[in-house]
Amino acid sequence: MKEKIILGYSGGLDTSIMIPWLKENYDCEIIAVTCDLGQGEKELKDIKEKAIKSGASKAYVEDVKNQFVTDFLWKLLKSGAKYEGEYLLGTLSRPLIAKKLVDIAIKENATAICHxxxxxxxxxxxxxxAIKSFSSKFKIIAPWRTWNITSRSEAIDYAHSKNIPIQATKKSPYSNDRNIWYVSHEGGDLESTENEHNSEFYQMTNTLDKTPNHADFISIQFFQGIPVALNQIEYSPVELLSKLNEISGKHGIGIIDIIENRLIGMKSRGVYETPGGTVLYKAHQYLESICLDKDVLHMKQRIAQDYANLVYNGLWYTPLKEALDAFIDETQKNLTGDVKLKLFKGHCLFSGAQSPSSLYHKDFSTFEKDDVYDQFDAQGFIQIYGLPIKINSIMKENSLKNFHSIENMRENNKL
Structure with missing residues (x-):
């Protein structure tokens, strides 16, 4: 009986050529699994047919868009995590894809999973x-670690030799990944840090010269840290993010070009488009600024870096991740409100926020006359707050006096 191998299949260059390669190197039946993460009809069109024509015996296309947004992206948004301060972690789809691969491997009684x-x-x-967190019984096959293909150029040649249709060419050898949250671009001329990236490859975002010459004002409504409405109209999670991608991308928002430190130990360059996500992060940040007290906000900001590293390093299904989520969820209980933003020429600007849980109190913060704060109280506060500094200063002054006394004694002895 032939071995059954579950292949995570995107239809891109790498996974397209893996079907014939696996059949050449294993006595196997290939079952292709594609997850619809909002990458668009263009990428998913005829993907089942392509997998079968390439040699797969069966092909699944799993619609996981809603699960991706609600169970993954909204958790990421609430955390405020950005890898190395910039990257909004669009590869968060990987643990979800891995879970689906395991589910279908169990269903099909497969023995191996290939990525x-x-x-x-x-x-x-x-x-x-992620696969190991759900099952330890499946053999994992990673062709890029074992086959004789050593470059994308060779992979393109192999695809042509097998008559497999691909979009990648040697003139445009970029490696791309797309879902409802982002598009990534790597490879090609991006492998040199000396080159400005070519904005012609944008997929979700306008170049600045093509953005409107007028601003758009939008408002986003949150409930306990989760966006639920746009411009006072409620949408499903997928619809809301899709609409934000459209309007934010139109204004050229959400492009970053970064050199990141890979987990494997090397640096790499990537260009990322995250239009809707960038706007949501900004709005969420502004709402937290009025709703969270200082100590909670500062602790959450420190945790955000740890959370980003955890996600980037593939540790989504771990006890630490669950513990951090519990803390983050607690901080979001009162994060309900409305944030207004101005979108224009690549910028997302704060235009106002309100919340029933806002800790901002105009009567205390005003520069005008008020009846709630006695400015004289600050004098005593500074005296107490600065007491350690005062004591340290006294110590330094006494030490300096003692030093001069000793120096004088030494000079007198020399006489």
Missing amino acids: GATGKGNDQVRFEL
């Missing part, structure tokens, strides 16, 4: 740790 990640990248870790 298309390279031996240089982070995704191999994300896929495999």
